[in-house]
Amino acid sequence: MMTKVGEVLLLLLLPAFVPHTDGTHYSLPGKPTELKCRSPEKETFTCWWKPGSDGGLPTTYALYYRKEGSDVVHECRDYHTAGKNSCFFNKNNTLIWVSYNITVVATNALGKTYSDPLDIDVVYIVQPHPPEKLEVTVMKDQGWPFLRVSWEPPRKADTRSGWITLIYELRVKLEDEESEWENHAAGQQKMFNIFSLRSGGTYLIQVRCKPDHGFWSEWSSTSYVKVPEYLHREKSVWILVLVFSAFILLLLTWLIHMNSHSLKHCMLPPVPGPKIKGFDKQLLKSGKSDEVFSALVVSDFPPTTSNYEDLLVEYLEVYMPEQQELMVDKGKDHDGCLKSIGLASDSDSGRGSCDSDNLLMDKSGAPKEEQQQQNQEGDQIGKETQGPKEAWEKEAMPCANEDVVSPDASSEKVKTWPSVFSPVTPYSPLDPHNSLEMHKQHCLSNTQFPPGSPSSDHYIKEALQSSYWEVCFNNNQPYPQTEVHPQLQAHSDRNISAVNDRNAPTGLLLPTRMTEYVEVQRVNEENKVLLHPIPSGHSREKACPWVGQRDDYSKVKGVDSDNGLLLQREVVEEESMEMAGAAESCYTSSIAFTTPKPTACSPVALPVQDERVLAVSGYVDTATVFSVHT
Amino acid sequence: MQLETILPVCSPAHKQSFVLCVVAMCRAVPINDLIYRASQQSDKLHALSTMLTQELGSEAFPIDRVLACHTSSLQTPTDKEQALQVSESDLLSLARSLLQAWSDPLEVLSSSTNVLPYSAQSTLSKTIQKMQEHSKDLKDGLDILSSKMGPAAQTITSLPFIQTNEIGQDKITKLLSCFRRDSHKIDSFLKVLRCRAANMQPQVC
Numbered sequence: 001m002m003t004k005v006g007e008v009l010l011l012l013l014l015p016a017f018v019p020h021t022d023g024t025h026y027s028l029p030g031k032p033t034e035l036k037c038r039s040p041e042k043e044t045f046t047c048w049w050k051p052g053s054d055g056g057l058p059t060t061y062a063l064y065y066r067k068e069g070s071d072v073v074h075e076c077r078d079y080h081t082a083g084k085n086s087c088f089f090n091k092n093n094t095l096i097w098v099s100y101n102i103t104v105v106a107t108n109a110l111g112k113t114y115s116d117p118l119d120i121d122v123v124y125i126v127q128p129h130p131p132e133k134l135e136v137t138v139m140k141d142q143g144w145p146f147l148r149v150s151w152e153p154p155r156k157a158d159t160r161s162g163w164i165t166l167i168y169e170l171r172v173k174l175e176d177e178e179s180e181w182e183n184h185a186a187g188q189q190k191m192f193n194i195f196s197l198r199s200g201g202t203y204l205i206q207v208r209c210k211p212d213h214g215f216w217s218e219w220s221s222t223s224y225v226k227v228p229e230y231l232h233r234e235k236s237v238w239i240l241v242l243v244f245s246a247f248i249l250l251l252l253t254w255l256i257h258m259n260s261h262s263l264k265h266c267m268l269p270p271v272p273g274p275k276i277k278g279f280d281k282q283l284l285k286s287g288k289s290d291e292v293f294s295a296l297v298v299s300d301f302p303p304t305t306s307n308y309e310d311l312l313v314e315y316l317e318v319y320m321p322e323q324q325e326l327m328v329d330k331g332k333d334h335d336g337c338l339k340s341i342g343l344a345s346d347s348d349s350g351r352g353s354c355d356s357d358n359l360l361m362d363k364s365g366a367p368k369e370e371q372q373q374q375n376q377e378g379d380q381i382g383k384e385t386q387g388p389k390e391a392w393e394k395e396a397m398p399c400a401n402e403d404v405v406s407p408d409a410s411s412e413k414v415k416t417w418p419s420v421f422s423p424v425t426p427y428s429p430l431d432p433h434n435s436l437e438m439h440k441q442h443c444l445s446n447t448q449f450p451p452g453s454p455s456s457d458h459y460i461k462e463a464l465q466s467s468y469w470e471v472c473f474n475n476n477q478p479y480p481q482t483e484v485h486p487q488l489q490a491h492s493d494r495n496i497s498a499v500n501d502r503n504a505p506t507g508l509l510l511p512t513r514m515t516e517y518v519e520v521q522r523v524n525e526e527n528k529v530l531l532h533p534i535p536s537g538h539s540r541e542k543a544c545p546w547v548g549q550r551d552d553y554s555k556v557k558g559v560d561s562d563n564g565l566l567l568q569r570e571v572v573e574e575e576s577m578e579m580a581g582a583a584e585s586c587y588t589s590s591i592a593f594t595t596p597k598p599t600a601c602s603p604v605a606l607p608v609q610d611e612r613v614l615a616v617s618g619y620v621d622t623a624t625v626f627s628v629h630t
Numbered sequence: 631m632q633l634e635t636i637l638p639v640c641s642p643a644h645k646q647s648f649v650l651c652v653v654a655m656c657r658a659v660p661i662n663d664l665i666y667r668a669s670q671q672s673d674k675l676h677a678l679s680t681m682l683t684q685e686l687g688s689e690a691f692p693i694d695r696v697l698a699c700h701t702s703s704l705q706t707p708t709d710k711e712q713a714l715q716v717s718e719s720d721l722l723s724l725a726r727s728l729l730q731a732w733s734d735p736l737e738v739l740s741s742s743t744n745v746l747p748y749s750a751q752s753t754l755s756k757t758i759q760k761m762q763e764h765s766k767d768l769k770d771g772l773d774i775l776s777s778k779m780g781p782a783a784q785t786i787t788s789l790p791f792i793q794t795n796e797i798g799q800d801k802i803t804k805l806l807s808c809f810r811r812d813s814h815k816i817d818s819f820l821k822v823l824r825c826r827a828a829n830m831q832p833q834v835c
Contacts, residue, residue, distance in 0.1 A: 042710065043709070091709070094709065095709060096708055096709055096710075097706060097708060097811060097815060121811070159835060160835055161714055161825055161835070162821045162822040162824060162825030162826065162835055163710055163818075163822065165821055212817075212821075213677065213814065213817075
């Protein structure tokens with residue numbers, strides 16, 4: 001009987017020791033993985049692991065740890081509090097600022113398998129529970145609703161004593177499917193306000209926390225809140241805005257309509273029609289081109305040569321009396337432009353007026369020669385005016401002042417204004433008075449003529465349509481005071497008044513010897529011509545720069561009773577291009593223009609010297625001022 | 631009259647801290663603000679050291695079984711109950727001692743960065759420099775704070791750092807691990823201290 005029971009037992013136990021016929025293989029347990037420990041409040045901590053395969057046999061797991069500085073191996077005492085495959089370390093077993101070396105062992109019938117060890121320090125693995133008691137309320141701020149969110153720290157975290165410092169974060173979302181979470185950092189606060197809500201919308205809110213040096217907690221459970229409707233208030237504002245802007249728009253439209261005409265003028269200024277003499281718009285409109293073109297044929301165009309002589313100014317006499325008072329006749333034309341007598345006025349004759357040409361200064365060798373050449377001038381002038389005129393215009397360009405051009409153009413009186421140069425910058429520092437006259441300046445060219453000329457006379461030549469004339473300067477001494485002043489006299493409706501604002505009128509002096517070229521610097525509002533010597537060879541781009549020590553005939557002091565143009569001579573010592581100190585040693589020279597009388601400026605009056613005259617840069621073109629013919 | 635007689639609390643030994651002390655005294659900066667400011671500095675200091683260890687790779691920083699820091703001899707609380715029982719003055723004294731113990735090692739670290747692989751060098755030197763600055767600021771602040779808190783707070787335990795001629799890479803990583811822990815201790819003590827101070831804003835603690 002006993003043996004039979006034993007046999008049965010053996011039979012029963014046999015399968016346990018005999019491999020199955022289906023091939024199952026028992027093995028060591030798999031290595032436990034993903035060992036992770038966390039502490040929610042820096043007082044306790046829990047470790048979890050993930051078991052490996054069990055090798056077909058029942059497997060048990062054990063956690064062993066060692067503390068820093070000790071070789072004693074301890075085993076976890078609590079495998080249950082934290083759930084399956086976990087180990088819970090309670091307060092008594094938890095030390096901070098001490099590192100633990102933790103290992104998990106899987107054991108089955110066949111053997112043990114150790115996991116990889118994990119070294120932790122409790123203070124570095126803090127991950128709190130989510131915040132609790134999340135509350136959301138809708139509050140109103142002057143009719144506009146907002147959400148007030150409040151919460152409590154997780155129960156176990158001791159923030160009161162400062163043991164744990166928590167930082168919070170919340171997120172908000174509309175109940176829409178397409179909405180995204182909107183995160184807000186709340187610092188250490190336990191309360192937060194959310195504004196700009198959608199009227200009538202439903203919001204979802206969650207909050208989480210993190211210790212100062214640790215891991216974020218999980219998100220708390222969601223709170224739902226519905227925002228009441230407040231649309232009508234917002235709408236009324238928009239309606240008001242719309243009505244107001246519509247009203248403004250209507251007003252603007254009405255205004256524009258009322259002023260459409262003047263607006264049109266303002267925005268689209270009328271284009272000046274053609275002003276060709278003899279051109280008849282009406283004829284053109286009527287479409288009869290023959291009549292139109294025949295109307296253009298004017299009897300006196302092109303001018304025949306006989307006219308040239310009438311228009312020619314043969315010469316201007318300049319002489320320098322000992323003491324000459326400035327005779328200043330203020331011109332009526334205060335914009336400084338001189339009328340050219342005998343020239344047809346044309347309001348839009350372009351550059352031919354004030355801005356273009358220099359006063360032609362010609363120095364001649366001997367007075368007698370000049371006289372002889374005067375008669376030849378006429379023809380020469382006629383031929384040469386066109387050529388040099390452009391040259392002069394070009395030279396005049398850099399110095400031209402736009403301001404001067406415009407009054408010329410606009411005034412019907414002035415046609416050809418002798419070169420209006422406006423070297424604004426150089427002059428302003430020099431003389432404060434001049435600043436008033438900046439807008440009209442004349443440059444008298446003061447370039448040296450071909451050096452061969454022995455005499456040093458200045459001539460102003462009056463050309464034809466451009467109406468240049470020569471002004472004879474006698475300039476023998478560089479220094480002012482007491483020179484015999486040549487006077488240029490001219491008959492003209494308008495007189496050039498000389499500028500004498502720099503010094504007390506000491507009379508107009510014209511040096512008698514040197515031939516220099518003066519630029520008419522400007523003409524001030526009193527029709528004073530300011531003459532300004534042009535250094536030889538100087539680039540014209542500089543607005544009449546001063547070079548070295550020169551006599552400066554930049555200012556016309558006045559016109560005497562004999563229609564002489566009294567120029568003011570100044571000596572300029574140039575230090576720098578800015579002409580800073582040039583205002584100082586100045587004296588006035590006077591140029592008196594005399595028309596047809598060929599009085600001798602000692603040397604002599606002003607014959608034109610052919611190419612030299614015309615080719616030299618810097619001419620005073622005061623053609624329009626004087627009526628050459630008496 | 632010399633300032634030292636007016637404000638005997640401030641020690642003129644170190645010029646900068648003396649000036650700060652005088653200024654603080656004259657302006658009567660409340661202790662709460664000082665502590666709050668100090669805790670912010672310690673927080674920043676620890677954050678820097680954590681960032682450093684993470685950037686250099688956590689595998690370079692095994693927490694050894696025996697982390698033999700030069701500051702290990704200093705007795706510090708090992709759990710919450712112990713920590714909450716330490717007096718304010720002692721807390722401050724511990725913090726200051728630890729801080730003082732690291733001024734030399736940080737100096738050594740900053741000059742030894744060439745030992746590390748090149749990619750880590752610039753990060754290391756920059757971060758160590760920042761840590762030194764924060765450390766200095768914190769030290770000055772704690773000096774003033776301790777002067778307001780009585781003689782117990784003035785004690786500083788000396789924890790000398792014995793500098794070897796060469797510092798190998800493993801020594802560097804060990805030092806950085808030690809510093810990470812010690813900076814966390816300082817931070818914790820100061821944060822406990824700031825909630826301990828009376829009239830602390832309720833939202834902070």
